[in-house]
Amino acid sequence: MSTTHIDVGAVDFDALGAWMDAQGLPGGPITGATPVQGGTQNVMVRFERGGRPYVLRRPPLHARAKSNEVLRREARVLAALRDTPVAAPQLVAAQIAEEPVFYLMEPVDGFNPSTGLPEPHASDVAIRHRMGLEAAAALAELGRVDPAVLPGFGRPEGFLERQVPRWLKELDSYGELDGYPGPDIPGLRETADWLTRHLPKTFTPGIMHGDYHFANLMFAWDGPRVAAIVDWEMCTIGDPLVDLGWMVAMWQPGNNHVPGLPQPKELIAYYAALSDRDLSSIDWYAVMACFKLGIVLEGTHARAFAGKAPKDIGDLLHATTLGLFERAQEFMGGALD
Incomplete structure (x- = not known):
């Protein structure tokens, strides 16, 4: 043919x-x-x-x-x-x-859990629990790679210091959209101030995936092993713990697709056992992830006011943003301690 x-x-x-x-x-x-x-x-x-x-x-x-x-x-x-x-x-x-x-x-020999679980995963809670730990292990493996394999890739100097100003500027840019009244996000300024005050003093640069969560993972057909991390278009050289914070912020142990995943604290402990990175500020990375993702999603809410996105989608994502800032408050209050 x-x-x-x-x-x-x-x-x-x-x-x-x-x-x-x-x-x-x-x-x-x-x-x-x-x-x-x-x-x-x-x-x-x-x-x-x-x-x-x-x-x-x-x-x-x-x-x-x-x-x-x-x-x-x-x-x-x-x-x-x-x-x-x-x-x-x-x-x-x-x-x-x-x-x-x-x-x-080469084609990846595996499946994405967001499209459903095959057997034995669907009926084995131990495999599903282990899938979460394997996701943390795969991320730790990426964090061990010498960033020198990607010379000139990204701007690791001042990477963490740039984050809060970068995303506040993004939020300010939504004001250029007709009809958008501005962000109505309780805790916005408090979260930005907390992130600025608690900024980690140092970090070891490494390769970041940039959007590390379950929808960007494929798993082996016969067990919990991560077959491949996919969609590398956000990859850069920065602080790999940003990826861990992103995974924790988006983590749902009661995930409809994969029920029975480990709790965030267990993920963090498993990553820590496989990494020599300092995880004492992991709450900062989780708060940063909520802050960034909430601002990104608010962009669609703003575009909906200008007629550039469906109103129902804009409302839904605004509600998600509010939930993310509530979760940031929990992390700021020591939920990961």
């Missing part, structure tokens, strides 16, 4: 085949091209050639301003992680010198 006419993101398979030949990859016809569903606007297509399966990842057909640069960064990250123990998709080859930027990776 010819793949040339399959609607899979308008990929030029003839050009792709010629490019793969130039990379020295196995030849032959491209077969079985099918779209891969994911929580991203990038195009992902699975196919086979020369007896080997691949996933192609490229920007959307109508690329956004930074789409190619984001894919360039992602390919660079995956190349750097290829020879490390980190559970990341295995990069095969990438075109980054010209557009469209794209890369080929």
